[in-house]
Amino acid sequence: MIEINSAVEKLREKFQASILEVKTFRGEITVTVMKRDIYEICKFLHSDPDLQYHFLTDLCGVDFFPQTPRFEVVYLLYSFKINHRLRVKIRVEEGESVLSVESIWKAANWLEREAYDLFGISFENHPDLRRILLWDGYEGHPLRKDFPVEGPDFDKPFIPEV
Amino acid sequence: MAETQLMTINMGPQHPATHGVLRLVLELDGEIIVKAIPHIGHLHRGVEKLAEAKTYHQVIPLTDRLDYTNAMGNNLAYVLAVEKLLGIEVPKRAQYLRVMMAELQRIAAHLIWLGTHVLDIGATTPIFYTFREREDVLRIFEEVAGGRLTPTYLRIGGVAKDLPDGITEKIRTFIQNFPEHVKEYETLLTQNVIWLKRTKEVGIISKDNAINWGVTGPTLRGSGVKWDVRKAFPYSSYEEFDFDIPIGSVGDVYDRYYVRLREMEWSNAIVKQALERLPKEPILTDDPRVVLPNKEMVLSDIASLIHQFKIVSEGFTAPEGEVYASVEAAKGELGFYIVSDGSNHPFRLRIRPPSFLNLGALPKMIEGSLIADVVSTIGSIDIVLGEIDR
Numbered sequence: 016m017i018e019i020n021s022a023v024e025k026l027r028e029k030f031q032a033s034i035l036e037v038k039t040f041r042g043e044i045t046v047t048v049m050k051r052d053i054y055e056i057c058k059f060l061h062s063d064p065d066l067q068y069h070f071l072t073d074l075c076g077v078d079f080f081p082q083t084p085r086f087e088v089v090y091l092l093y094s095f096k097i098n099h100r101l102r103v104k105i106r107v108e109e110g111e112s113v114l115s116v117e118s119i120w121k122a123a124n125w126l127e128r129e130a131y132d133l134f135g136i137s138f139e140n141h142p143d144l145r146r147i148l149l150w151d152g153y154e155g156h157p158l159r160k161d162f163p164v165e166g167p168d169f170d171k172p173f174i175p176e177v
Numbered sequence: 178m179a180e181t182q183l184m185t186i187n188m189g190p191q192h193p194a195t196h197g198v199l200r201l202v203l204e205l206d207g208e209i210i211v212k213a214i215p216h217i218g219h220l221h222r223g224v225e226k227l228a229e230a231k232t233y234h235q236v237i238p239l240t241d242r243l244d245y246t247n248a249m250g251n252n253l254a255y256v257l258a259v260e261k262l263l264g265i266e267v268p269k270r271a272q273y274l275r276v277m278m279a280e281l282q283r284i285a286a287h288l289i290w291l292g293t294h295v296l297d298i299g300a301t302t303p304i305f306y307t308f309r310e311r312e313d314v315l316r317i318f319e320e321v322a323g324g325r326l327t328p329t330y331l332r333i334g335g336v337a338k339d340l341p342d343g344i345t346e347k348i349r350t351f352i353q354n355f356p357e358h359v360k361e362y363e364t365l366l367t368q369n370v371i372w373l374k375r376t377k378e379v380g381i382i383s384k385d386n387a388i389n390w391g392v393t394g395p396t397l398r399g400s401g402v403k404w405d406v407r408k409a410f411p412y413s414s415y416e417e418f419d420f421d422i423p424i425g426s427v428g429d430v431y432d433r434y435y436v437r438l439r440e441m442e443w444s445n446a447i448v449k450q451a452l453e454r455l456p457k458e459p460i461l462t463d464d465p466r467v468v469l470p471n472k473e474m475v476l477s478d479i480a481s482l483i484h485q486f487k488i489v490s491e492g493f494t495a496p497e498g499e500v501y502a503s504v505e506a507a508k509g510e511l512g513f514y515i516v517s518d519g520s521n522h523p524f525r526l527r528i529r530p531p532s533f534l535n536l537g538a539l540p541k542m543i544e545g546s547l548i549a550d551v552v553s554t555i556g557s558i559d560i561v562l563g564e565i566d567r
Contacts (some may be wrong), residue, residue: 040498040499040500041261041264041498041500043499043500043501045499069388069389070388070391071391072503072510072512072529073501073512073514073527073529075514077516077525077527078525089514089527091501091512091514091529095388095402095404098409098410100501102499102501120389121386121389121390121391121537121538121541122389122390122391122534122537124537125533125534125537126391126534133225146218147217147218148217148218148221148566148567149218149221150218157223158225158226162226164223164226164227164229164230
């Protein structure tokens with residue numbers, strides 16, 4: 016547990032004003048931080064010699080419609096050095112963009128594209144922000160809560176002109 | 178003076194060497210790849226969205242269909258996440274059965290990979306050998322779970338049913354013979370000059386790059402990182418088993434091949450240990466929230482009947498919160514991140530697919546190499562599009 020505290024402790028020290036909430040559930044630590052500082056915080060967690068969160072396990076969006084701020088972007092980091100997972104979260108309003116962490120972890124390239132594709136969260140400074148699972152020109156973002164499970168065109172089958 | 182121009186060619190989505198519906202757009206300078214752009218999503222079924230409209234139990238069959246060569250491992254990752262969310266302890270026998278099935282499945286998944294990978298490169302024989310052993314594993318699954326490709330054997334809190342009579346003998350025969358079979362594959366490949374020429378120093382990814390690109394599984398270990406979820410975060414009693422993590426050194430196609438072969442041997446050893454030490458305990462937890470009541474009680478007691486009806490129709494509610502649980506699947510770290518709002522279905526189910534991130538590193542591996550090496554590199558990272566596209 017010592018290392019676990021040290022990660023949160025260091026963040027508290029360095030980014031005092033930016034930490035909104037620290038939660039522990041089933042042994043997993045979740046730190047919610049301000050959106051504007053996410054790049055700096057990720058950079059710090061990646062480069063700090065005692066922490067070395069060198070591995071971005073996952074990055075995904077969550078939609079809390081109709082709450083505001085509507086979205087959360089969740090970063091799951093892993094450190095080989097201290098064998099620890101840390102979850103960092105930011106809250107994002109619809110239409111806002113998030114600073115990309117692609118320059119820190121290349122893994123974020125596709126993960127951010129996926130969040131953009133399925134939630135419509137856009138990432139600044141991303142080198143290649145395109146849809147990834149759905150095709151270019153698709154309308155809507157399927158993992159949003161106001162997107163019907165069966166799809167918006169369920170009863171309007173597409174019949175190509177011959 | 179002659180003008181040179183890059184040529185763009187399209188590979189896939191209907192190409193036998195892309196292991197599914199993967200499309201690559203390659204920009205070539207002669208035979209050298211300058212740029213590779215993967216296009217995915219042809220198999221997108223919206224599993225994450227579907228799961229939000231289903232009860233926790235109903236999601237289990239969906240997970241079978243992610244990486245369809247590794248169904249038991251997918252089941253395991255999902256039920257571990259739900260059990261963590263609910264705080265359920267699983268009986269030892271169920272944990273051992275899960276380990277046994279997950280490792281048999283890993284062998285089967287690696288056998289598919291081996292057969293198809295070498296077939297891509299041009300060796301036709303090994304696939305007949307590997308599918309012979311894979312068939313043995315699938316027959317075991319059929320007897321144990323009733324299904325071969327999509328067994329849906331695991332349940333929240335345990336497994337669906339205990340081992341049928343006579344199956345332990347079949348598993349024992351399999352694990353006794355399997356090391357010999359691995360030797361057979363090796364006589365065909367490991368020292369084969371053509372195989373070495375096609376795989377050594379091909380599709381290299383360095384240790385640091387592999388970590389930075391989020392690569393996991395045998396692909397990461399091929400680059401020399403000794404990391405495995407089974408050791409780093411032991412789940413389902415893996416800490417009680419004796420096994421090693423094989424690693425490569427260069428991070429080329431050959432190293433990934435070598436790592437997977439050694440992994441199959443270790444999986445075989447784990448199955449053996451699980452079978453020898455299989456505890457005698459129930460196969461399901463007694464937590465009434467998730468487990469169906471005894472059938473005889475259902476037929477004679479109204480309270481049990483109502484209980485059964487409630488679990489089947491509306492499922493169970495989970496506490497509010499968020500959990501992440503992951504397993505070492507055949508392709509890498511497969512994780513499930515569940516956000517619960519306290520209702521009977523996941524508010525958000527995020528799947529962390531290993532193949533997705535491994536494929537993301539493919540351009541890094543093939544840019545600057547020959548076009549003929551693309552096929553062997555794709556084969557070596559062992560992708561399954563069902564999982565990438567979800």
